[in-house]
Amino acid sequence: MAVCRARSLTLAGIDALPVEVEVDVSAGLPGFSIVGLPDTAVQEARERVKVAISNSGYKFPTKKVIVNLAPAHLRKEGSAFDLPIALAVLAASGAVPVESLGEAGLVGELSLDGGLRGIRGALSMAEGARREGMPRLVLPESNANEAAAIGDVGVYGVRTLREAVDFLGGRTSVEPASVGENGRVEEEFQDSDFADVAGQGFAKRALEVAAAGGHNVLMSGPPGSGKTMLARRMPGILPPLTTQESIEVTKVHSAAGEGRGTLIRTRPFRAPHHTISTSGLAGGGSNPRPGEVSLAHHGVLFLDEFPEFSRTTLEVLRQPLEDGHVTISRVAATLSYPARVTLVCSMNPCPCGYAGDRRRACRCSAGQIERYQSRISGPLLDRLDLFVDVPRLTREELRETGAAEPSQAIRERVAAAREIQTERQGMPNSTLAGRRLREVCAIGGDAEALLSRAIDRMGLSGRGHDRVLRVARTVADISGEKDIQVEHLAEALNYRRSSLLER
Ligand SMILES: Nc1ncnc2c1ncn2[C@@H]1O[C@H](COP(=O)(O)OP(=O)(O)OP(=O)(O)O)[C@@H](O)[C@H]1O
Ligand SMILES: [Mg+2]
Structure with a gap:
């Protein structure tokens, strides 16, 4: 034979x-x-x-x-x-x-x-x-x-x-398979709507901007102010996946053994616990699989209680946040998994949680606060776009009912803004770089002057400068404006006011 x-x-x-x-x-x-x-x-x-x-x-x-x-x-x-x-x-x-x-x-x-x-x-x-x-x-x-x-x-x-x-052998016939459908976004996220969150207009707006342009967010505030609640509502406002993105997301999930047996049509939202290992986050193992940062590809990676993650674990995020993929070195070869994520993090401003609170005094010393905040390295902070204070609401604010905008209205604005980006440049604003960035994010005289002043006053790094421009572009896209105006840039700069950046 x-x-x-x-x-x-x-x-x-x-x-x-x-x-x-x-x-x-x-x-x-x-x-x-x-x-x-x-x-x-x-x-x-x-x-x-x-x-x-x-x-x-x-x-x-x-x-x-x-x-x-x-x-x-x-x-x-x-x-x-x-x-x-x-x-x-x-x-x-x-x-x-x-x-x-x-x-x-x-x-x-x-x-x-x-x-x-x-x-x-x-x-x-x-x-x-x-x-x-x-x-x-x-x-x-x-x-x-x-x-x-x-x-x-x-x-x-x-x-x-x-x-x-x-x-x-041709003795029986089998029908060729066809692609299955899975649930629609509206049904999946009915139980967690932004309308349930009282107040916190600034944080909601920041999350809308993050969803629209794929920008990274850090929410900081005292216990019980609604940070986790807000982040958990992100899936309901994310823009739909393009066909190409759907295929990439499905490939990653399937390679990890987390496929749903059909094409995935909603953006991933991953919220690993802070005890996660480095390889759990980045991927790897003897029979290598993608980690959480890749399972969040084209979606949101939510790190709740950000400072509780081990510093070495967090450092593996530096490469994916910059390049959109993660490289794993192995004995025989190196492997690469896609990992283009929108990072959403939440933290308390200090160990007791009440630094900067309007009504409750913080019990931490300056040294304690400093040590706590330094668990997040400078290079990682430099990769974040939106810094959002989430203050504790007053009793009146908490009791205030109705009036809050439902997720669906936000989702429609986000989807429209993302569509503008896809048509203009084939990618979300967060991934703009180099000449493309300068072309798409060109700003006029007034805005230029505002930006120059901000660079001096805030000590923006080169990376920070580019990040402000990308966010301003997204704010303009949400308004449906062709050019970035002063007000769009001003809003983008507003998201960089944080005590964390002054360390
Ligand atoms: N703005 C709000 N509107 C409505 N409910 C709220 C709001 N903020 C907090 N809550 C209520 O308080 C609970 C706790 O909020 P959440 O878990 O989001 O706080 P947190 O900011 O994540 O706190 P921690 O810093 O301790 O993690 C929520 O489940 C909700 O019931
Ligand atoms: Mg929380």
């Missing part, structure tokens, strides 16, 4: 690379060896494939079976090669016709009874299959709707090894 080949794919970051599965069955001492996988994974795959084949009613060849996963240099992760290995073994031993494997891409993990388990990264696999010219992709049924979001590749979901054999 000649060598038999099956085509498969493996995840590298969030992209899928082609892998060829070669199987040779020859006379000789019966045995089953796999080369091209890390040691531990080989052992597991061997047992699964062997048992699954016999439990599916086929005979595992009592010959010498050698499986090679090529290219050898590519580091292959996960259990998705079970299906192509099993099929190639069956083809090489003559149990199924060789030609039936054809050019199809095959991925799936086998369970011992011959059933197929879902895999991570189905959407990326479909994208890889299209790029590599595989006419169709056969994978576990639970992954099919998600993978179908990539057109031009026939996606076929099967439930068992036997179903895969029958389908590839």
